[in-house]
Amino acid sequence: MSPTLRYVGSRLVTTVLVLVCATVLLFSLTLFIPGNPAEVLLGPRATPEAVAAYSHIMGLDRPLLERLAIFLGNVLKGDLGRDVISGRPVLDLVLEVFPYTLTLTLSAIGLAVLLGVPLGCYAATHPGSVLDQVGAVTSVAFIALPNFVVAVFLVLIFSVWLHWLPVLGVGRDGGWGDAVLRLILPALSLALSWIGYIARLLRASLLEVLGEAHIRTARAYGVPERRIVYRNALKLAAIPTVAILGLGVGRLLGGAIFAEIIFARPGLGTLVYDAIAVRNYPVVQAAVLVVVGVFTLTNLLTDLSYLWLDPRLGRRLGEGR
Amino acid sequence: MTDFSRRQVLGAAATTAILAAAGLPFPVLAQQGRSSVTLAIGRDIQGLLTPADRTGPIEGNIMRTVCQGLIRFKPGSFDWELSAAKSLTQVNDTTIEFELNPGLMFHGGFGEMTADDVKFSFEQFGKIGADGKPAGYAKDWAALDHVEVTGKYTGKILLKSAAPQLWLVVLPDNSGLIISKKAFEGGAYRSDAQPIKLIGTGAYILAEWVPNQRVVLKANPDWKGTKPTFPEVVLQPVRDPKTAELALRANELQFTPVEPADAGEIEKEKDTKLLKQDSINYVWIGLNVEKPPFDNAKVRQALRLAIDVDQVLAGAYNGTVKPAYALMAPGLLGYWADAPKPKPDPAAAKKLLAEAGHPNGFKCTLTLMNKPTFQAIGQIVQALWAEIGVQVDLQVLDAGAYYAVGKGDSGKNLDMALQRFGGKADPAFQTQWFVASQIGTWNWQRWNDPAFDEASAKAASTNDKAERNRLYIEAQKRMEASGAFIWLTHEANIFAFRPWLKPAVLPNGDDMLYDRFTTA
Numbered sequence: 001m002s003p004t005l006r007y008v009g010s011r012l013v014t015t016v017l018v019l020v021c022a023t024v025l026l027f028s029l030t031l032f033i034p035g036n037p038a039e040v041l042l043g044p045r046a047t048p049e050a051v052a053a054y055s056h057i058m059g060l061d062r063p064l065l066e067r068l069a070i071f072l073g074n075v076l077k078g079d080l081g082r083d084v085i086s087g088r089p090v091l092d093l094v095l096e097v098f099p100y101t102l103t104l105t106l107s108a109i110g111l112a113v114l115l116g117v118p119l120g121c122y123a124a125t126h127p128g129s130v131l132d133q134v135g136a137v138t139s140v141a142f143i144a145l146p147n148f149v150v151a152v153f154l155v156l157i158f159s160v161w162l163h164w165l166p167v168l169g170v171g172r173d174g175g176w177g178d179a180v181l182r183l184i185l186p187a188l189s190l191a192l193s194w195i196g197y198i199a200r201l202l203r204a205s206l207l208e209v210l211g212e213a214h215i216r217t218a219r220a221y222g223v224p225e226r227r228i229v230y231r232n233a234l235k236l237a238a239i240p241t242v243a244i245l246g247l248g249v250g251r252l253l254g255g256a257i258f259a260e261i262i263f264a265r266p267g268l269g270t271l272v273y274d275a276i277a278v279r280n281y282p283v284v285q286a287a288v289l290v291v292v293g294v295f296t297l298t299n300l301l302t303d304l305s306y307l308w309l310d311p312r313l314g315r316r317l318g319e320g321r
Numbered sequence: 322m323t324d325f326s327r328r329q330v331l332g333a334a335a336t337t338a339i340l341a342a343a344g345l346p347f348p349v350l351a352q353q354g355r356s357s358v359t360l361a362i363g364r365d366i367q368g369l370l371t372p373a374d375r376t377g378p379i380e381g382n383i384m385r386t387v388c389q390g391l392i393r394f395k396p397g398s399f400d401w402e403l404s405a406a407k408s409l410t411q412v413n414d415t416t417i418e419f420e421l422n423p424g425l426m427f428h429g430g431f432g433e434m435t436a437d438d439v440k441f442s443f444e445q446f447g448k449i450g451a452d453g454k455p456a457g458y459a460k461d462w463a464a465l466d467h468v469e470v471t472g473k474y475t476g477k478i479l480l481k482s483a484a485p486q487l488w489l490v491v492l493p494d495n496s497g498l499i500i501s502k503k504a505f506e507g508g509a510y511r512s513d514a515q516p517i518k519l520i521g522t523g524a525y526i527l528a529e530w531v532p533n534q535r536v537v538l539k540a541n542p543d544w545k546g547t548k549p550t551f552p553e554v555v556l557q558p559v560r561d562p563k564t565a566e567l568a569l570r571a572n573e574l575q576f577t578p579v580e581p582a583d584a585g586e587i588e589k590e591k592d593t594k595l596l597k598q599d600s601i602n603y604v605w606i607g608l609n610v611e612k613p614p615f616d617n618a619k620v621r622q623a624l625r626l627a628i629d630v631d632q633v634l635a636g637a638y639n640g641t642v643k644p645a646y647a648l649m650a651p652g653l654l655g656y657w658a659d660a661p662k663p664k665p666d667p668a669a670a671k672k673l674l675a676e677a678g679h680p681n682g683f684k685c686t687l688t689l690m691n692k693p694t695f696q697a698i699g700q701i702v703q704a705l706w707a708e709i710g711v712q713v714d715l716q717v718l719d720a721g722a723y724y725a726v727g728k729g730d731s732g733k734n735l736d737m738a739l740q741r742f743g744g745k746a747d748p749a750f751q752t753q754w755f756v757a758s759q760i761g762t763w764n765w766q767r768w769n770d771p772a773f774d775e776a777s778a779k780a781a782s783t784n785d786k787a788e789r790n791r792l793y794i795e796a797q798k799r800m801e802a803s804g805a806f807i808w809l810t811h812e813a814n815i816f817a818f819r820p821w822l823k824p825a826v827l828p829n830g831d832d833m834l835y836d837r838f839t840t841a
Contacts, residue, residue, distance in 0.1 A: 085368045085376075087511070097533065152563075159571040167568045168557055169534055264559045264568075266533035273560070274364065279721045 004307060015300050020072075022292040026285045027071045080289065081282035090286040093271065098290060100170055101267035104259065105252040107187035109245060112194035117241075119195065120202025124237075125229055127207065135199060142196035148258045151189035155262070158185060168264040186259040194248055198241055205237040239309050246302025250295030357553040358822065358838060361565040361577035365533050365558040370519045371510045372498045373446045373456035378743075378831040381495040383556070386538055386835040388521030390497035391419050391439070396825035396837045397598075399746035401493040405434060405522065407474075409492070414483035414784055415466075421474040425522040426543050427501040429509075434499060434522050436476040440468035441502035443478065460753070461496035485784050489747035494832075524549045524836035533558060538835060550839040569593065569817055576818040576838075578830070580694065581641040584815045594820045599643060600812040600830045601650040601744035603751070606687070606702065607766040608737045610805050614683055615736065621804035623673035627709045628702060629665035634810055637697035642810045647797045648751055650811040652828075654786065655748040655793025661801060670709045682710020689715060689739035690723045698739055698809065727765035738765050744811070744829050748793045749781040755800065766805040773799040 055061050059070060074081065080090045119139070123132040158165040165185055171178035209215065210233050218228050257269025268287050275283035366383070368376040375381050385393075391406035403409065407420045425434040446462035449455055464484035469477040480487075491497050500510060501520045509518035519527040524544045529537035536556040540549050557574060559565040565577040570590060579587055579595075588595050608615040608624065615621060630644045646660040674682060687702065689695045699715045706713050718726065727735055742763075744751055754763040756774045761767075773796050780792035800806050814830025825837030 093532075152567075155564075155567050155571070159573075160567055163571065166573055167564065167571050168559065168573050172535065172555075261560050262564050264557065264561075264564060270533060270560070274367075277720050278367070279725075 007307070008304065011300055011303050015296050018296050019293060022296075023072060023075055023289060024068070026288055026292075027068055029281060029285060075289070080286035083283055084280055085278065090282045093283060094268070094286050094290050097266045097268055097271050100265060101253060101256055101260070101269065102294075104183065104186055104190070104256050104265065104267065105249055107183055108190035108252055108256075109194065109249055111187055111191040112198055112248075113245070115191075116195040116198025117202060119199040120206065120241075121229065121234065123199060123203040124206035124210065125225075127203075132203075139196035139199045142192045143200075145193070147189055147193060148262060150192050151186070151259060151262045154185045154189050170265055182263075182265075186256075186263040186265060189262075190252060190256060190259050197244060197248075201244060202237060202241050205240050206233055209233045209237045235309055239306055242302060242305055242309065246298050246305075249298045250291075253291050253294055355821070355840065356551065357555060358551045358575050359555040359557055359573065360833075360835070360838075361559045361568070361574050362536070362556045363558070363562075363578070364560060366517075366530060366536060369510060370517060370527075371445070371500065371505070372442065372495050373448075373458055374450075375457070375495060382833045382835060383527065383536060383538070384495055384498055384519065384521070385523075385832070386525045386554070387519050387523045387527050388498040388500060389425065389434075389523050390493060390499060391421075392493045392497070394493045394827055394832075394834065396834050397828070399489060399493075399828060401488070405499055411488075411784075412477075415480040417478040417480070417487075419476055419478065423474055424545065427504060427520050427522055428526050428541055428543060429504065429518065429520050431501040431504045431507075431509075431520050434501070435473050436468075436470040438499050438502050439476055440470055441505070442499045443468050443497075445500075445505075446496065458496050461491045482782050483784050484782070485786075485789065486747035486749040486781060490745040490750045494745070525554065528553075549836045554835050554838065556835075566817065569819075572819070575822050576816060576824055579815050579817045581638040581813060581815055582694065582697075583639075584641050584817075585639060587817050592820060593817050594822075596814075596816045596818065596824060596826065597641065598814050598826070598828060598830070599651070600814050601653060601746075601828055602741060602812045602830070603645055603648060603650070603744060604698075604739070604741045604809045604812060605645070606737055606807040606809070607740050608805050608807070609732075609735050609765065609767055610803065611733065611767040612736060614677065614679060614685075615805075617677045618804055619673045619677035620679065623670040623677065623709065624706065624711065625804060625807050626663060626666045626670040626673070627711070628705050628807060630809055632665075632705070633698055633701045636701045637694050638810065638813075641815065642813045645808040645811045647808060648755075648800060648806075649748055649793060649797065650744060653744075653746070653748055653751075655780070655790055655797070657794045657797045660797065665705075667705075667708050674709060674711075679710075682712065684712045684714070685736040686714045686716050687737050687739060688723070688726055688735060689717055690741075691717045691719055695739055695741070702739075727761075727763075729761050732761050732765055732767060735765060740765065741812075743831055746828075748789070749777070752777040752780075752793065752796055766803075768800075768803055768805045770799050770803065 052061075059067050062070075078091065080094070082088065083090050083093055086093075119135050123135050126132050155167050159167045166178075166182050167185070169182060171182050206229070210229070215228060215233060218232060219225075253268065256267060257273055259265070260267040260269040261273065268291060272284055272287045274280075275287070362379050362382075364379055366376075366380055368374065368380065370380055370384055372384065372388075375384060389405040391404060391409050392401040393404040394401055405421055405425055407422045408418075409420075410418045412418050419436075419439065421434060421436060421439070423433075426432070427434060443462055443465060444467060446456045446459050447465065464480045464482055464487070466479045466481045469479055471477060484491075498521070504510070504518065504520035509520045511517065517527070517530055522541075522544075524541055524546060525538040526541045527536070528539040529535070535558070538554040538556070540552045557568075559568065559574070559577070562578070562580050562583075565574060566579055566583060566587060568574040569577050570593070584595060584597070587593055606624075606628075608621050610616055610621070634640065634642055634644060644662075646662050647657045649655045649657060651658075674680065687699055689699045696715070696717060699717070703713045703715060725731070727738060742751075742754065752773075753759070755766070755768065756764065756777060757769040757771070760769060776792045776796040776799070780789045780796070783789060812830070814826065814828075816824060816826065818824055821840050823839045823841040825834040825839070826832070827834070
């Protein structure tokens with residue numbers, strides 16, 4: 001088996017293990033909560049008979065291992081249970097809102113890459129310049145400012161004072177224009193700190209790569225500087241940035257909640273927030289499971305992308321070095 | 322890579338800036354017409370849209386707009402007027418006769434409203450669901466024996482005993498709404514069937530519900546009453562009150578409830594009006610009388626004397642609310658005008674603590690919900706009690722954990738809780754939570770007073786208004802004597818809206834009449 005295939009195989013096994021562990025942990029969620037979940041769900045008006053009936057429906061009257069086996073079996077079949085409030089399949093609820101969270105996350109990361117990469121490149125190729133120093137200060141400021149503060153300021157400036165951009169929701173008419181306008185502020189509020197991260201990280205790694213021997217050789221051969229930076233150095237310097245972006249997508253999928261609340265957007269964050277408030281555990285479990293799944297998958301793809309960025313890594317990792 | 326020249330980038334940026342300044346691509350700039358009004362709601366629809374099993378006021382307000390009851394509230398008051406009924410008469414203590422207006426058509430092709438629908442709707446409250454669960458609002462119709470249909474449009478509501486509260490908290494409210502038997506049996510009103518069908522005869526139709534995004538109500542073309550001002554009402558779920566305030570200022574919302582502490586700031590905004598009305602809700606600190614040291618009446622009295630309610634309200638509500646001195650708010654039947662108004666007296670409080678065997682105070686926990694106003698109350702109370710040596714830890718919980726904390730046996734471990742209950746127009750609604758049978762449910766004080774229970778029960782089963790008034794005052798005197806309740810406020814309802822809008826809100830602040838929203 002080639003080293004690359006061995007590496008891909010080992011990463012796939014790790015991914016499956018992480019998913020199984022996360023599923024078991026999520027299952028144990030209901031065990032750590034004080035009281036009977038059926039009682040919490042049904043509320044104070046419920047009769048003991050109703051609590052017993054609901055406990056049976058939820059399978060709470062079965063042995064622990066049997067419940068775990070049923071839960072895992074159902075997850076494998078794609079059955080994540082039913083929303084205890086509306087009675088709808090939880091998977092439907094999650095799939096309804098997931099595209100909104102994914103769009104927001106990808107827009108934020110895309111925006112961060114679009115602005116962060118040029119900033120990082122410029123700072124690395126013009127170290128010590130005025131723009132590099134200004135970039136350093138603003139990057140740190142973006143990283144340090146909490147996203148929700150940025151969000152409120154953005155709303156105040158662009159919606160309340162200038163009346164340029166809308167605040168609430170994802171748009172009503174299904175028109176792309178309106179949907180994009182409503183995406184700008186939440187995506188920007190999430191992206192700003194990532195712009196800072198990417199710019200600083202890329203600057204540091206690019207400076208390191210630009211000092212390597214093969215770059216000096218290329219310069220000695222008279223290869224244009226622009227070609228050296230963007231064709232040769234950037235690809236190698238991008239590896240740490242891609243690693244951070246992989247984590248970023250995962251974090252934003254679960255952590256876009258503040259943006260979803262402040263901008264009243266539907267999404268996984270608000271779904272989990274509402275579900276926790278009413279102890280709707282099937283919804284919490286399903287939404288978190290989807291986030292964990294996407295997070296793990298993103299990390300897998302990130303790891304695999306290293307092979308494309310630097311094929312030497314595949315050989316080294318496959319050999320266990 | 323980098324195929325753009327610097328000139329191209331600068332050109333694109335300049336074009337965007339010019340377009341932005343002109344506002345051309347931004348539809349939000351366009352002045353919204355008055356054909357639609359967008360109102361904030363604190364959360365999305367949750368659960369069923371049936372009168373017997375509704376989740377709360379959000380669903381209730383939507384149902385009230387789409388369905389009709391025999392009678393309905395007038396805007397801004399708890400007075401009622403006829404709605405679906407042509408007449409509604411209390412014949413004797415246990416019989417109410419009704420006659421429906423003919424020609425009230427359920428939308429969606431479910432036919433005309435008849436007395437059978439009235440019977441079905443009201444008797445629904447007494448049925449046990451397929452999951453073994455009683456209807457959530459079963460208590461509202463607990464006095465109902467059955468509804469006798471005497472004609473296509475006529476019938477009798479037959480009660481087991483006199484139930485005066487029916488006229489204020491049931492018939493004109495959500496529990497008095499009439500749904501279509503045929504539609505219900507066909508699967509309407511269920512939230513597990515998408516799109517959800519809410520079938521009624523009211524001024525609006527539930528035209529669209531996009532979960533977590535919006536609820537759209539459109540004027541019912543078959544409605545024969547006064548035509549609503551707005552052809553469309555959009556309800557926008559906004560969880561964060563600050564976001565709602567910002568959205569109002571950005572003109573994306575035309576109406577939103579606001580936090581009392583923010584009212585002053587919003588009032589300064591031009592193009593924004595505030596509606597402030599004293600509420601009938603009640604906020605108090607309840608002491609667990611079963612748990613030491615709160616089982617000692619002198620300790621309870623000391624804690625009360627140490628609290629300066631005015632100071633608490635000034636800090637937590639920015640002075641926008643009035644203090645409460647008893648359970649019933651002014652204006653309600655049973656309002657106790659002569660209730661004691663204790664002045665804060667830390668010295669006397671310390672003396673009482675010493676007499677109770679706690680000269681150096683003690684440590685305890687105050688449980689409260691994670692709302693900014695309640696946290697502010699908790700912190701002020703913490704400081705005031707520290708002056709008499711009582712060290713209070715604040716246990717701040719989210720709604721789910723908070724509402725479970727006083728329940729069952731876990732309620733025995735509760736020291737005290739900052740509580741807030743919504744009020745209704747009839748005092749029977751307010752007193753029902755403090756009877757002995759509610760210990761472990763909503764009576765978190767675990768206070769058991771047979772005299773209170775008896776007075777409440779008598780008052781709820783007589784139609785003699787004067788006698789009811791006397792009995793409810795008597796009941797509140799028992800509460801006062803217990804020292805288990807430190808009343809803080811009946812709250813105020815504050816709403817911000819565009820100056821051209823005239824909202825229609827009931828005095829409790831939670832209930833809205835969306836079909837009566839009009840232009841100023």
